[in-house]
Amino acid sequence: MAAATEEIKNLVVGLYEVGAVKFGEFKLKSGIMSPVYFDLRVTVSYPALLQQIAKQLWEISKDAQHDVLCGVPYTALPFATAMSIMNGKPMVVRRKEAKDYGTKKMVEGVFSRGCKCLVVEDVVTSGASVMETARSLREEGLDVIDAVVLLDREQGGPDRIKGEGVTLRSVCLRQRREGESDMDQVLTVSTFIAVLQEKNLLDEATSVAKMSYGERAGMADSNMAKELLTLMESKQTNLSVAADVNTCAEVLQLAEAVGPHICLFKTHVDVLADFSLAFTLELQKIADKHRFLIFEDRKFADIGNTVAMQYGGGVYRIADWSHITNAHTVPGPGIIDGLAQVGKPKGRGLLLLGQMSSSGTLADGEYTKKTVEMAVARRDFCIGFICTSRLSEDPSMIHMTPGVQLEEGTDSLGQRYLTPEVVIGERTSDVIIVGRGIYKASDPAAAALQYKQRGWAGRDEAKKGEGKGRRRSKSELGGGEEGDKVVRRSSKGCGVSRSTCLLTLKTAYTTRLA
Numbered sequence: 001m002a003a004a005t006e007e008i009k010n011l012v013v014g015l016y017e018v019g020a021v022k023f024g025e026f027k028l029k030s031g032i033m034s035p036v037y038f039d040l041r042v043t044v045s046y047p048a049l050l051q052q053i054a055k056q057l058w059e060i061s062k063d064a065q066h067d068v069l070c071g072v073p074y075t076a077l078p079f080a081t082a083m084s085i086m087n088g089k090p091m092v093v094r095r096k097e098a099k100d101y102g103t104k105k106m107v108e109g110v111f112s113r114g115c116k117c118l119v120v121e122d123v124v125t126s127g128a129s130v131m132e133t134a135r136s137l138r139e140e141g142l143d144v145i146d147a148v149v150l151l152d153r154e155q156g157g158p159d160r161i162k163g164e165g166v167t168l169r170s171v172c173l174r175q176r177r178e179g180e181s182d183m184d185q186v187l188t189v190s191t192f193i194a195v196l197q198e199k200n201l202l203d204e205a206t207s208v209a210k211m212s213y214g215e216r217a218g219m220a221d222s223n224m225a226k227e228l229l230t231l232m233e234s235k236q237t238n239l240s241v242a243a244d245v246n247t248c249a250e251v252l253q254l255a256e257a258v259g260p261h262i263c264l265f266k267t268h269v270d271v272l273a274d275f276s277l278a279f280t281l282e283l284q285k286i287a288d289k290h291r292f293l294i295f296e297d298r299k300f301a302d303i304g305n306t307v308a309m310q311y312g313g314g315v316y317r318i319a320d321w322s323h324i325t326n327a328h329t330v331p332g333p334g335i336i337d338g339l340a341q342v343g344k345p346k347g348r349g350l351l352l353l354g355q356m357s358s359s360g361t362l363a364d365g366e367y368t369k370k371t372v373e374m375a376v377a378r379r380d381f382c383i384g385f386i387c388t389s390r391l392s393e394d395p396s397m398i399h400m401t402p403g404v405q406l407e408e409g410t411d412s413l414g415q416r417y418l419t420p421e422v423v424i425g426e427r428t429s430d431v432i433i434v435g436r437g438i439y440k441a442s443d444p445a446a447a448a449l450q451y452k453q454r455g456w457a458g459r460d461e462a463k464k465g466e467g468k469g470r471r472r473s474k475s476e477l478g479g480g481e482e483g484d485k486v487v488r489r490s491s492k493g494c495g496v497s498r499s500t501c502l503l504t505l506k507t508a509y510t511t512r513l514a
């Protein structure tokens with residue numbers, strides 16, 4: 001599955017740079033407040049950007065049926081014109097008001113009855129403008145079954161438009177996956193933010209490392225990521241214990257002892273001499289009691305079909321009891337799809353191994369980069385990474401780092417240890433995973449508390465921005481004119497932190513008006 005292509009990323013950045021996307025505080029025509037406003041009218045002043053827009057709109061029109069194009073007046077007229085010129089496709093123009101002289105035609109241009117017309121729109125909110133245009137074109141004898149839009153504000157537009165017999169396709173930052181509806185084919189807000197952050201275009205305050213886990217929970221795409229981030233915030237812990245002990249009784253005893261201090265309990269059930277499904281039920285009871293999630297560190301590494309069987313069946317039936325599991329990306333994205341087939345219906349989440357803590361690991365450079373792309377493209381199921389430092393500025397992605405002890409060092413088999421302060425404070429990871437440092441301690445509960453405190457304190461360092469995850473803004477957020485949909489706007493002076501704006505933005509986007 002492709003992540004946002006470079007072309008789409010460039011388009012997002014281009015829109016942002018010309019002020020077609022503004023962050024601040026806006027009252028929309030509907031009365032709701034929004035921390036983002038799209039004003040695509042400015043794009044007429046940027047021919048290269050207009051060309052990019054037309055190219056993307058044309059690409060998503062490929063499966064649509066059309067003999068002519070018609071832009072919804074006025075902002076989308078130049079989009080349709082650019083598409084027409086670039087692809088040699090004729091267009092028609094729909095008048096907003098009929099002339100009171102001459103032909104009194106509502107639609108200008110040459111067409112015949114039954115001619116298929118593709119409606120082109122800039123932004124869809126409720127879908128009213130597209131529907132009005134489609135009705136008017138139909139009254140003149142044109143056949144309208146498809147429409148395309150640059151930005152879908154996810155407020156029910158495509159469904160309403162579908163109700164009028166028109167399929168709306170939107171330019172999106174990820175490709176539609178099998179089984180997803182048209183409504184899923186949207187420019188997701190967290191992807192939008194991730195692209196701008198990746199390009200260092202958002203204010204430093206938006207750096208994910210500076211956001212609370214709670215704020216990020218509100219922005220996460222998968223329910224499992226939301227649940228874990230919420231739990232971390234409410235329990236004030238970013239500690240995961242790795243229970244690498246050999247019997248079920250030892251695992252359960254450890255879970256009872258460390259349960260109050262952790263967000264996640266990591267298992268390797270294939271090292272248990274006496275594994276049974278009854279044991280998993282006991283573990284789940286302890287997890288419920290102490291409010292932590294279970295992570296079976298299975299490190300799947302086969303083709304999609306095989307991992308689906310390994311995850312859902314066999315002796316361990318991992319998907320039945322483990323909230324989270326993980327996978328290598330060596331096989332390619334099929335491994336994620338295979339695991340998602342089993343795990344998604346159960347509400348589970350997946351971590352990808354982007355880096356490893358062991359010395360000489362091959363998981364670096366291009367491999368790590370590709371892994372991040374795979375995760376972002378499936379953020380409905382992928383909740384983050386096993387890694388040694390932050391890999392992505394996407395607020396949905398939870399970074400978990402193993403190889404943590406109170407002192408830096410190595411073991412005799414190549415494991416490398418960093419301290420909680422380095423992992424969370426400097427490398428801006430989200431979760432420390434600690435095994436021997438805790439289960440081999442004379443008092444595992446006391447050791448867990450100590451790691452928990454040091455891991456949580458690391459957050460303060462990360463928020464100060466001294467770490468690697470620090471982002472510097474390249475450009476100030478620009479001022480913008482008041483549009484007909486905007487009552488008030490302020491960017492710098494809105495009195496709300498940028499991260500709060502972004503959180504509200506996410507909320508605004510995910511709240512359907514219908």
Ligand SMILES: O=c1ccn([C@@H]2O[C@H](COP(=O)(O)O)[C@@H](O)[C@H]2O)c(=O)[nH]1
Nearest residue numbers: 242356357358402403404415434435436
């Ligand atoms: O890169 C990786 C990935 C996973 N692990 C796992 O974490 C724990 C670490 O245990 P320690 O005793 O704290 O070394 C263990 O379960 C590994 O399988 C990792 O270490 N590195």
